[in-house]
Amino acid sequence: QAEAARLDSQQAEFESRLQELQAEVASAQSRALAAEADHAAAEARLSRTASATLTSPSGSSVAQVAELTARVEDLEGELQRFRSLEEAARGEASQHRVGLQEFRSAIHVLARKHGIGTHGEGVQELLAPVEAELDRLKVGDAEKDAGHKAMEERMQKHQEEIATLRAEHAKAQDQLTRLGFERQELETRSSAHALKLETRLQDLELEHAQAVANLQGDAELYQRKMEAAEARAQEAQPAIERLRAHIRALEEQFAEEQKLRKKYHNQIQDMKGAIRVFCRFRPMIQREAGDGVALTRADAFTAQLQRPSPHNDVRPFAFDAVFDGDSTQEEVFADCRDLVQSAVDGYNVTIFAYGQTGAGKTHTMYGNAQQPGLAPRSIDALFQVIRREEKGGGKKFKVKTYMIEVYKQDILDLLVDKPPPKDKKAGLEVKKDIGRGMMYVDGVTEKFVTSPQELMAALMEGEKKRHVTATKMNSASSRSHLLLSIIVECMVKDTDQVLYGKITLCDLAGSERPKKSEVTGDALKEAIEINKSLSALGDVIEALTKGSKNVPYRNHKLTMLMQDSLGGSSKTLMFVNCSPAAGNFEETQMSLKWASRARQVTNDVKRNADTREVARLKQVIAMMSQAQNTEAAQDDRQADAPDNLGDIDMKMAMTMTMRAK
Structure with missing residues (x-):
């Protein structure tokens, strides 16, 4: 050579x-x-x-x-x-x-x-x-x-x-x-x-x-x-050809080693319960044509951020995976596919995207018809796993979904057939199922689906109702946090068990500076509320990384919805989406530091498995609890009531189990 x-x-x-x-x-x-x-x-x-x-x-x-x-x-x-x-x-x-x-x-x-x-x-x-x-x-x-x-x-x-x-x-x-x-x-x-x-x-x-x-x-x-x-x-x-073949073999081996390393690393992180954080930055766009590049990919696990002149120093940030502008949607989903299997196996799974407005979060989560994102690919992969599991005849699945958005201080149901009257409060309330370790939205519309087409139809229906506004930074800026939850219930005939899994796909609204986005009026109010909710989310992560006893989940409805994802029982994957342009250096640096802190959070991952009888009793108790709750209850009583009901659920379930034995 x-x-x-x-x-x-x-x-x-x-x-x-x-x-x-x-x-x-x-x-x-x-x-x-x-x-x-x-x-x-x-x-x-x-x-x-x-x-x-x-x-x-x-x-x-x-x-x-x-x-x-x-x-x-x-x-x-x-x-x-x-x-x-x-x-x-x-x-x-x-x-x-x-x-x-x-x-x-x-x-x-x-x-x-x-x-x-x-x-x-x-x-x-x-x-x-x-x-x-x-x-x-x-x-x-x-x-x-x-x-x-x-x-x-x-x-x-x-x-x-x-x-x-x-x-x-x-x-x-x-x-x-x-x-x-x-x-x-x-x-x-x-x-x-x-x-x-x-x-x-x-x-x-x-x-x-x-x-x-x-x-x-x-x-x-x-x-x-x-x-x-x-x-x-x-x-x-001939010698050159042999050397080239050897180099290609080494490159293939290195790629395989990188895949195995990433796979084993993710498995270890899952075993630890640590939140996995993937960094992805988009290519330069037209409005950034005259700007320099500040963010680059050093290797599969490291991103490098260069400060603008006169400093010009480079700071590395380590993540569980790094994807640059050349990475495809398929390559990104390949490292997330195992989480779909975890949901089928009875675990709560959360995938959410965080970052500056216009950094590519919605593209990562939902994509488009030519380049589908994580949500459409997860839906296809979920039903592929379900079809494969059902072929043995020993399992039976039920799948239902709901889709909500956190707009300002309200939780809005995006799949409801008829919107509530104007004189009636439209917001929903967040509650916790202690028995299953899952957060749920009381009164939300849940739709049962039996195919990926039905689930995609529900997804498209909800996306059409989401609040979107054009700003200088993004022609289709999301003005709310969008959460798609897919609940999977698996009945195992041989063990008489019922497994509960949930996939939550969360597309957070982007943080933005009004001076850059140049928003006014209602759009400015929306930006203020978005920044407040993201600040509350940062406070939760800060408290979890410091090991604080009191974690401020109740400061915002967004943090209440993500309670089981941050410090709870869920397997959580976070995408931090960034802009590589030097003009967005400060926002990119803030996002990378925020993601580095989130990477230190550890969840107590648990599998949701009950016997069939206990599962039936829990459903009855849940229905009774839902009937007793009214919209006139105070916020504190609404927050404490699920805990008390959860204790009753556990006691009744244990009693019924002992009687059954």
Whole structure:
């Protein structure tokens, strides 16, 4: 087996290494493809950048510079021509003005020479054209001065435009130079990046080739190892099969030993009269999906409860059997089947379920159509035992049943045909049959049954009348304690004996915290009453474990009904049902501690057997006692009356027995 494990380990290691190498090859290929894509993207970016930033801007810049240069040259030429024309015009005007002035001076000289006044008509006629021309020249000079001024302004404007064009030319030249530098830098960076990508691609190709070579070598090596391992596995296969068969045999032997151990342990507990306690916890449900698991099964007799963080310590709890969420209803009933036989043999048997609400008590006790619980399976097993015992012809059986619920402070009959009137008290009273050691309910409806079908019909009839309410913790929360009692009377012809056995199946209502169940109104009152009754039951168990002389059975009707089951003459089996969720840690811990205390209680188990005559007399006395009792009696008198009547029963039975002998 060790060799097979080693071979499996080597094969798993080879497969893991093969997967790693394949992953490395795939990674190298992806890196090579990524490098090629990066190289192509870089070349594309370089091409777009060169095309967008160099070709178009440089062409426009050169054209702009040429245009600016041509405009500057045109303006300078025009300015030069204008200055030449202006100078020529000024020269001609100056010569003409000088000639006119000389002509006027000559006229004045001639006039003075000949004694002619300058204001004479002749002189004025000669000077008039000259003066007109001089005036015209003055006007022309003024116009020329205005034109010259306008020309100066145009020249100033052209000079400013030339300065602007030169600045733009310098700016365009700077931009062209900068773009050239940028182009050169981009070309350098692109070349370096392309070189780097090419080098990286070569490295990746080399790594890929090396990885492929290593992979092939490792694959061949592991292939040889795997073939050798398979050969060794084939050689070791017979030994492995023998070991597996031996392990299966040991497991079967261990399972049988566990069954025998549990069987003998239960027999010893029955001989001691100790209450047997089975722990069962259900699987996690949908509303607990995000919660942790606090309760686990360590072995067939131990449950482990883990405290939540920051403690995280584990506390074991020992029971007579432990069933987890994977246990079936059939497996659970297999450890309870012997109690059915005990009831047929004349013993009182009680099976009850205790635990938090929503922990699975009703599922354990009653189940459903697909997964029947203890009650339906006990009914089938009971009639199987009766049929087997009756085949010999030496025994005759009578079976009757009653079903009640303890709702708040009242005991309600679930099999009564007609409910009592509203103005009449519906509750029943609990009394004790001292002679048989059994508690009974005075006035309860008892139905005789002859088959499992009739008994199941009575069970279903009673279940329909039970009080049930939906809460946050349970969609069908039981609001009462349900008790199904099956009384078996066996007449043995050979010994002339009458055996009395009783099976009580009790589904207790679940303890609950109103804050969690979020009940209000009547449901809250029901929860308070349920917790009170369970507290009274805990007080009884506490008193029994401490050996107290006064056990507070009378504190509640539930404890009075279970008096013969706890500290009485009954064989008792208790189921503690729990939730495994960490969110219910406190409730689960309380239930487990409660069950551990109950496990310390010891009953005085007795067999109920009388002669036929004594049994007949007891029935007569019981009928007489029942007729004498009335509902108006006080509680104390009702509690004491059965004891006194029981003493009378015993004395009369002993007297009749002595007379018969």
